Amino acid sequence: MNEPTAVRRRQGRGARERILRAATELFTAQGINATGIEQLSTVAEVSKRTLYQHFRSKDELVVAYLRSLDDAPQPVAPEQPTLAAASPREQLLAVFDWKPAETMAPFRGCPFLNVSVEVPDPGHPAHELAAAKKKRCARRLADIARQAGVADPETLGEQLALLFDGAAARGLALNNRHVMAYARSIAETLVDAALADAGRGSP
């Protein structure tokens, strides 16, 4: 009992949870290549063995990490109660109100874009998953635009997604969060123009 070998007590059954949480924290904070299995298992308070019997490899963990991000409440999710009833304009602009977790840490941009850079192979599952996510995001914006009667919803969705990605990438490079505000201002211009045209086209 008073042995110096006081072993850490068995940590319940949340191992997978904790690993995924640690992955989210470390991958987004310092990148994938800069995060080792050792550090991962330490932060997750899990032995490497346990880690490897939950995820067969680091690659698989990276994919699971992206999936968990995808499932998490999203900036672009219009299903949220506050946004469901909001105006199309607010729904379309909600993406740009994204606040990436901690405010003190250096801004790290969009995890999906970063994975695209950190995993060079375009055929890698993680890379493809990131691409799919980006497409889905643009499509959702296009759907909102379509329901609002915008003339060319696909283009508007693609444009808004591009603005978001630009703010994420540039914000990381300059380590400056208010780049997102620039993106929002451009988005407002585009959205307002598109909605004005829509209103004029079918009154």
Added chain:
Amino acid sequence: MNEPTAVRRRQGRGARERILRAATELFTAQGINATGIEQLSTVAEVSKRTLYQHFRSKDELVVAYLRSLDDAPQPVAPEQPTLAAASPREQLLAVFDWKPAETMAPFRGCPFLNVSVEVPDPGHPAHELAAAKKKRCARRLADIARQAGVADPETLGEQLALLFDGAAARGLALNNRHVMAYARSIAETLVDAALADAGRGSP
């Protein structure tokens, strides 16, 4: 002094040149972390020894690589003869005509943005150099806008830079080059609006 001592004996056949060329090729094609010194020296047709007496470390080579990119003819360079006499509108939009390396290899986006992701530490020289480049690029665009009489040239420059970065990042993620066309179309909208205001403001 006309070569006093044999300090310039055997000119290394432009070893430094070849190393830098290989770095440009490999770093942009497959990323920095995915490119090892071994492969680098092989492609450059240079022994590791020679490589390390031209660049003290890989970090230093990365910095030199970014510098060489910076010196190379740039998409945003208005000094080029064809652009020097072009209209401000064309000068501002010239960034979006960037064709990266003209190859059929997968689109790899903007090297400076990629370095920001691949080198997580914001204090790293390479990271700071990339940030500086991004700022300089936006400032140059702002200068062109100012000379054209745009009301808020800084904002326009920042917006155009953001659009370019968005196209680069998103183009890599989706492995799709014509994202740049979307960016251009948004840029045209912004530039035309700004120039129209300028013409109206001070006729």
Added chain:
DNA sequence: CCTCAAGGATACCGATCGTTTTACATGGGC
């Protein structure tokens, strides 16, 4: 001819990576 520095090929170094294995500890169900 000989000398000798520049450079090539390659073995080697320590560190770290992702991954596997070994040895032991825990606790619920029989």
Added chain:
DNA sequence: GCCCATGTAAAACGATCGGTATCCTTGAGG
């Protein structure tokens, strides 16, 4: 009591990384 799946801690693995040292060839200047 014992069994055994599940867990931890730690060592070890092979591969590869950035970086260094060794040995040998080359070729111009004396």
